[in-house]
Amino acid sequence: MFERILLxxxxxxxxxxxxxxxxxxxxxxxxxxxxxxxxxxxLSWGSDIDVETAAEAAELADGIVRELKDxxxxxxxxxxxxxxxxxxxxxxxxxxxxxxxxxxxxxxGLTDWQGLLLGSVAHKVVHHAMCPVLLVR
Amino acid sequence: MFERILLxxxxxxxxxxxxxxxxxxxxxxxxxxxxxxxxxxxKRFGSDxxxxxxxxxxxxxxxxxxxxxxxxxxSHAEIRRVGAGQVxxxxxxxxxxxxxxxxxxxxxGRTEWQSxxxGGVAHKVLAHSSCPVLMVR
Numbered sequence: 001m002f003e004r005i006l007l008x009x010x011x012x013x014x015x016x017x018x019x020x021x022x023x024x025x026x027x028x029x030x031x032x033x034x035x036x037x038x039x040x041x042x043l044s045w046g047s048d049i050d051v052e053t054a055a056e057a058a059e060l061a062d063g064i065v066r067e068l069k070d071x072x073x074x075x076x077x078x079x080x081x082x083x084x085x086x087x088x089x090x091x092x093x094x095x096x097x098x099x100x101x102x103x104x105x106x107x108x109g110l111t112d113w114q115g116l117l118l119g120s121v122a123h124k125v126v127h128h129a130m131c132p133v134l135l136v137r
Numbered sequence: 138m139f140e141r142i143l144l145x146x147x148x149x150x151x152x153x154x155x156x157x158x159x160x161x162x163x164x165x166x167x168x169x170x171x172x173x174x175x176x177x178x179x180k181r182f183g184s185d186x187x188x189x190x191x192x193x194x195x196x197x198x199x200x201x202x203x204x205x206x207x208x209x210x211x212s213h214a215e216i217r218r219v220g221a222g223q224v225x226x227x228x229x230x231x232x233x234x235x236x237x238x239x240x241x242x243x244x245x246g247r248t249e250w251q252s253x254x255x256g257g258v259a260h261k262v263l264a265h266s267s268c269p270v271l272m273v274r
Contacts, residue, residue, distance in 0.1 A: 133274075
């Protein structure tokens with residue numbers, strides 16, 4: 001059922017917690033994991049500014065790929081660069097390209113039972129994903 | 138990690154899609170699945186009015202439990218009754234009671250995406266669950 005897993009990471013605490021969950025499922029299902037990190041850039045005064053450098057992004061994704069390989073899970077990194085606020089769309093695009101049967105990601109939910117609760121990236125991904133989404137807080 | 142799974146269902150078409158996903162996961166993990174349906178009541182003119190009648194809830198949940206057992210998965214039924222609006226909290230509470238390592242649920246809603254809106258059931262469960270949540274669309 002979950003042969004190809006897309007693990008979307010951003011370096012946050014909850015996204016760190018998503019790594020063992022993805023590893024566990026990949027292990028059980030013999031799945032291959034694509035570790036996706038989408039970095040953003042911003043146009044400011046006519047110039048293109050990276051919110052995060054390519055090196056930082058690669059380090060994050062490669063570190064997680066190593067972590068997965070160390071526990072015997074087949075994994076590869078995937079890095080993308082998009083304009084500010086286009087992260088969810090890119091996650092969905094890569095999920096489609098990789099023909100993922102499961103997306104795993106962290107969610108930065110906060111506040112009380114009434115308030116604004118779910119990270120907006122996770123929110124959009126769950127809304128539009130064609131496959132099940134495993135959210136880890 | 139996922140030895141105990143809470144499958145929260147509400148009778149919608151979305152929750153029907155969660156059953157095979159939960160079954161497949163449960164088989165891989167030899168997990169025990171608690172099938173939970175939370176029915177609501179509302180106060181009208183001083184008396185409690187059930188939104189979901191008890192016998193219907195029972196038949197529905199028992200049907201899902203049978204389906205899981207037919208697929209070779211150990212499964213139990215759990216029906217709770219709460220005031221209107223208390224469903225997400227009850228799901229999170231039951232997950233804690235049964236020590237679920239995973240909640241599986243649909244992106245429930247009377248419309249396609251209602252439940253993921255701020256204040257929707259899926260949204261609140263995601264925000265408050267201490268265990269990972271698998272959202273099936």
